[in-house]
Amino acid sequence: MLEAAKSALQKAERPVTFSGAGLSAESGVPTFRTAQSGLWAEYDPMELASPEGFAADPALVVDWYNQRRRTIAAAQPNPAHIAMALRNDMVHITQNVDDLLERAGAGDLVHLHGSINRDKCSAGCGYREIVDMADPHSLRLCPRCGHSMRPDVVWFGEQLPRVEWLRADELAAQADAFIVIGTSAQVYPAARLITTARTAGATVIVVNIEPDSAPGIHLTGPAGLIVPQLLS
Numbered sequence: 001m002l003e004a005a006k007s008a009l010q011k012a013e014r015p016v017t018f019s020g021a022g023l024s025a026e027s028g029v030p031t032f033r034t035a036q037s038g039l040w041a042e043y044d045p046m047e048l049a050s051p052e053g054f055a056a057d058p059a060l061v062v063d064w065y066n067q068r069r070r071t072i073a074a075a076q077p078n079p080a081h082i083a084m085a086l087r088n089d090m091v092h093i094t095q096n097v098d099d100l101l102e103r104a105g106a107g108d109l110v111h112l113h114g115s116i117n118r119d120k121c122s123a124g125c126g127y128r129e130i131v132d133m134a135d136p137h138s139l140r141l142c143p144r145c146g147h148s149m150r151p152d153v154v155w156f157g158e159q160l161p162r163v164e165w166l167r168a169d170e171l172a173a174q175a176d177a178f179i180v181i182g183t184s185a186q187v188y189p190a191a192r193l194i195t196t197a198r199t200a201g202a203t204v205i206v207v208n209i210e211p212d213s214a215p216g217i218h219l220t221g222p223a224g225l226i227v228p229q230l231l232s
């Protein structure tokens with residue numbers, strides 16, 4: 001399967017990667033849905049990653065994101081991030097909000113769900129600020145308009161950033177190889193990109209520790225081991 005995937009990639013002129021939390025798992029950043037160890041096993045996502053949850057208890061939500069920020073700040077890019085960063089012939093679409101691909105040196109990135117290393121004004125005045133991930137602010141007010149600041153990530157029930165979504169949708173429709181790395185593909189519209197790529201005729205290559213029956217070339221195993229083999 002690895003040889004088939006590598007040969008498809010060698011022929012590809014418009015390869016695109018599409019990643020989820022499994023890409024960063026070996027860096028020590030928890031995934032969402034992995035039973036027991038996942039974030040959603042411990043917390044109610046609607047309570048912490050939704051506008052309603054933030055409105056109900058903004059300090060709790062900010063503290064939870066700050067806990068994740070510190071975990072990410074202490075984490076290092078793993079060999080999969082590094083292998084992807086070296087492939088600057090590829091565009092990397094990611095659902096992840098961590099900055100590990102940036103820290104690995106990746107250039108052309110599309111963050112569909114925002115970036116945890118940024119805060120934005122919760123009232124939408126447009127004010128944004130980069131966050132010190134190792135020592136993030138607790139709940140504070142927007143210096144421009146006085147409303148609360150919040151993490152610049154997409155919450156349940158919110159729209160994806162328009163520019164990023166439109167670009168990702170176009171990339172998926174034009175890709176001739178679409179490499180799906182470490183995602184349960186359960187969250188829409190992001191997961192729809194896989195169908196878009198497949199329907200447009202791309203070879204879909206899936207890297208996941210869990211076997212999967214969807215059409216495509218499946219490379220079952222940890223991203224940190226498989227992605228460097230696939231992309232080198």
Ligand code: OAD
Pocket residue numbers: 019020021022023025026031032033034038045049095096113153154155156181182183184185186187207208209210221222223224
């Ligand atoms: P999930 O936690 O839903 O899925 C993680 C996937 O990675 C699963 O399919 C695992 O089998 C796989 N996996 C775990 N460890 C791996 C490893 N070492 N190597 C390869 N694969 C591994 O995370 P996502 O699919 O990213 O949304 O979740 C999608 C979205 O749901 C997230 O972006 C977030 C969440 O709600 C928002 O933040 C809006």
